[in-house]
Amino acid sequence: MSRLACVDLPAFPLQLLLGREPSWRAHAVVVVDRDRPSGKVLWRNERARVHGIRAGMRYAAALSLDRDLRAGTVDDAEIRRAVDGAVVALRRHTPFVEPSADEPGVFWLDATGLDRLVPSFEAWARGVLEDVVVGRGWCGAIVVGFSKFGTYAVARGGSGVGGSGVGGSGGEQRVDPIVFDAFAAESAAARAVPLDRLAIAPKVFDVLDKLAVRTVGDFAALPPEDIATRFGTDAAALHRLARGALSPLHPAAPESPMRQSLDLDYAERDSGRLLVIVERLLAALVTAFATRGEAITELAIVAGFDGGGRRVERIAPAAPTLDMRQLLELIRLRLESVQRAGGLVAGVVAIAIAGEGVRAPAEQLELFAERPPRDLAAANRALARVRATLGDDAVVRGRLREGHLPEARFVWERLERLGAAEPPPCAPTGALVRRIYPRPIALPARPRHEPDGWMLRNLTEGPVVRVSGPYVVSGGWWRRRVQREYHFAETEAGDVLWVYFDRFRRRWFVHGRLE
Amino acid sequence: MMSGALRDRLREDAAARGVRWGLRPVDTPVDTPVDVPAQWRLNALLGRLVEVTGGRASAALAVVFGLVREAQSRGEPVAWIANTASAFYPPDVAAAGVDLAALAVVRIPGVDRDADVAPRVADPLVRSGGFGLVVMDLADPSRGRSEPVRLPTAVQSRLSGLAKRHCAAIVCVTAPTGRSASLGPLISLRVEASRDVERSRDADECTSDEVACEIHARKDKRRGGGWRQRSVYRVPPGLC
Incomplete structure (x- = not known):
């Protein structure tokens, strides 16, 4: 059976906020959705919890409960950057890492086969914890087991979801990994986890609490038929997992570095010819950025010269873009000015181009998508030639119609103009013809x-x-x-x-x- | 090269904006429909002259229409060239997920010289650059098993060059001849498509209305012949 591990960094946005403001650790701290009195509390630490501050409360109301309350916002980009950084760090320990799409700070790691490379899963997990969690000043837990839900639930059971263990008094951090050697043991431990530790909707939790359903085991024991109707689809999905349904690991693909380079066979001193080389590198770079769904905010062109030495030129478009023409024009102007200043006299023997990006708007990405691969007009012109050669009835298309006899169930009709195909979006199984x-x-x-x-x-x-x-x-x-x-x-x-x-x-x- | 992540994002964005989504690079890999095996896919056939022949218990049309569907789903116009002596049964083709309205069928009147006329029709279609897949159905029911169809080497050379230049796939469907005769030496990939009824029944691989088909590469100039791909196809209503 495959082995995997769950790394849980509870209340991840709160941990990021405390990382940014370490002096706040001695106070009650909340993360709010916007920096206004009407901002909603999303996460709170242990001290805030003691003062009766709850998630969902308005910041003004929370402040009335603790005059010394500290609050801050953590935007999605900051969370995404931190998650990406954590994924890169975790990939040093296993190539397959899946960050949770729903809960930032939850990661699953594929641990299958690692026991042959490391002395034990416990030693490996301890290494992950110390490198990725403790080393970055975060607090969290790691559980090595067999299923995504089981390891997640046990990790949550140990660390808490509400951030109560985060930033309490200088950051208490779990350093003991939990390793299960049998699936049954993992399931038993998961079933004992209180429901309030899982990311379950407060309304659903309240209803379940009234029904004395307080642990994952209690929840799993509910009959599955009406869960979706009574508690919603999210609860139904959680219920399926709690009952033992396995969910496969979907590791995030490693992102290629946003850099393209080329060593030249000769020393190039002409900016025009250099531009042609840069254009090739830029095309690959722009595609790589588009693949990430990002647009370029800044380009760095690094030229290595014959006989040593290098020069870095930085170019920033007016706005984040994936437009090759715009970027090339800026590069052309810069290369020409460098040449005029005698910057290319030594001769360029190596050139690299690297970029920084931000999330691209859909309009930018459509530049890559809106053009169809073939020219339908050319296809229609070719069909017209065939028609002229073989007769008007030679180019046809099939059309289905009602009929009893097989030959009456279709008709060949003249194809006047070929249009874009629209096959059914959901691919049926192939059929014998x-x-x-x-x-x-x-x-x-x-x-x-x-x-x-x-x-x-x-x-x-x-x-x-x-x-x-x-x-x-x-x-x-x-x-x-x-x-x-x-x-x-x-x-x-x-x-x-x-x-x-x-x-x-x-x-x-x-x-x-x-x- | 565009990755799966970008394609998914583009698809989502296009759907959200009500924009029809298309692909730009011709050699972009796409998600393969479930009925098209990994090696039998349009990307692997672009720029090549391909022959599909029905083996014992032929499934040639089924696997070729799997390809047609894949081409249509990635926005590649498709042309089908055949004679008037036989044709694919359109209701079955529609059941295989092919958009019949966007499948240009060129029906060559007269059956005697279709192996000569079909390449002459295919030539301008591929040359136009407007088609990603051109199928020449050279299986002639009036021919016996012992009469293989041949394409002159000059014709093969021309078609092969056109396929390369316009990054299109030219697929010739031939009838089983009882011998391992190929259309000619310039065929880049020659596969035999057959149903595997017995194994499907024994191995519980398929339900009662399905059958497993196997594509066996007899010749593959790029990867080397011998590879096999299996996939499951639905049988027409009434066949069990």
Whole structure:
């Protein structure tokens, strides 16, 4: 069974705030959503809890409970940067790290196979804790176990969700990792965790508390049928996990460094030719930024010169951008000015380009997406040429229509103009496709005695070994009555022929084959 | 090269803004639909002349239409060239998830010389650069198993060059001939597609209305032949 670990940094935004304002550790501290009296308390530390301050309270109300209360905001970008930093640090201990999408400060680590590389899981977990948690002045817990939910619940059970253990008196930090050797032991420990330690909606928690459902075990024991209806989908998902449903690890992909470089075979002294080289590097860099969903705020061009020495030029666009033309124009102007000043006389033998980015707006990213890969107008011109050569009826498309007989269920209609395809967004399973003959091929009458079996066409295909059907299709009574008994006849060679027996003509026909 | 994360984000953003999403780089990898095996995917076929032949219990049309669906889902126009003696059954193709309205079908009148005419039709289509996938259905029901279709080497060379230049895939569907005859030496990839009915039944791999199909690469100039891919396909109603 695969092993994984959960690193829990409780009340992560509060820890970030205390990291920014270490002198506040001796006070009651809250994180608010905005720096105003009407700002809502999101996280509070132990001292604030003692004063009766709760999450969800207005800052003004909290201040009335403790005149010495300290408050601050932690924006999403700061949290994201800290989470990214933690992920990079955790990757030093295992390549597969998944930060929680819902709760900042929760990370799952793939520990499968690490016991062969390290003396024990406990030693490995202690190393993670000391490097990533204690080393950064954070407090948190690590649990090594078997499931994402189990390790998360046990880690939460030890550290608390409300930040009560954070920044109490100089930062009390758990340093003892918990390691489970059996899934059953992990499950048992998880079931004993109080529900208030999990990120569960306060309203749901209140209702459950009234029902005396206070631990994960109590919650898991509830019948699953009505959980979603009564408590919502989030609670239902939590319930499924609490009952033992396994959730796979989705590790975040490591991000490539935002840097492109190239060593040149010769010393380049011309800014124009350098620009061509930089353009290639810039294209890769811009794509890398777009992949991250970021736009470039600043570029650094590092030129290494023949005989040693280097020069760094920094370029900042007016606003974060992914526009190659705009960036290239700025680079061109800078390179030309450097050349005019004699900065390229030594000859550039290595060039690197690195960038800083911020989250890009959707409009920027659409620059990469809005152009279709093919020119439909060119396709239509080519089809017009084919039409001119083979006739107007040569270029068609299939259209389904209502009908009883197979040949009546579709029609080939002229394709005047080819448009963009819109296949169903949800990919169905592939389907076997029949090849249909516009004129069914008449088969010889079946002899009364068939010592070698029913030979449909020739000896190569062999006799029919399996027949599915009949499926009776009738129609055309208003014109010429048709009654067919369709079968799928599988020959010894493996071919499946789509045959029918015409009741009125008393003959067998091949209408198609399965391919 | 665009990553999966960017594609997902672009898709979400485009959906949120009501903008139709398309891809820019032609060689961009896309999420492969479940019915298209990893090695049998449009990205691996772009710029190549490919032959798909039905083995014993042919599944050639099924695997090619898997490709058509993949091409359509990534915004690549598709053309299907065939003769008038036989055609794919459109209801089955629609059931396979193909948008019939956007599938250009060129039906060549007369069946005798379709192996000569089809490349002449394919030429301007690929040359236009407007198609990402052009399928030439050269399986002629009137031909016997012992009469393999051949493409002249000059034609193969021209089509192969066009496919490379315009980063398009040209796929030829041929009927099983009973021998291991190929369309010609310039075919870049030749695969045999067949149903594996017995193993599907024995291994409980499929439900009663499904069958496993196998793509067996007889020749692959890029990766080396011999690889196999299995996937599950639904059978038409009535076949069990």
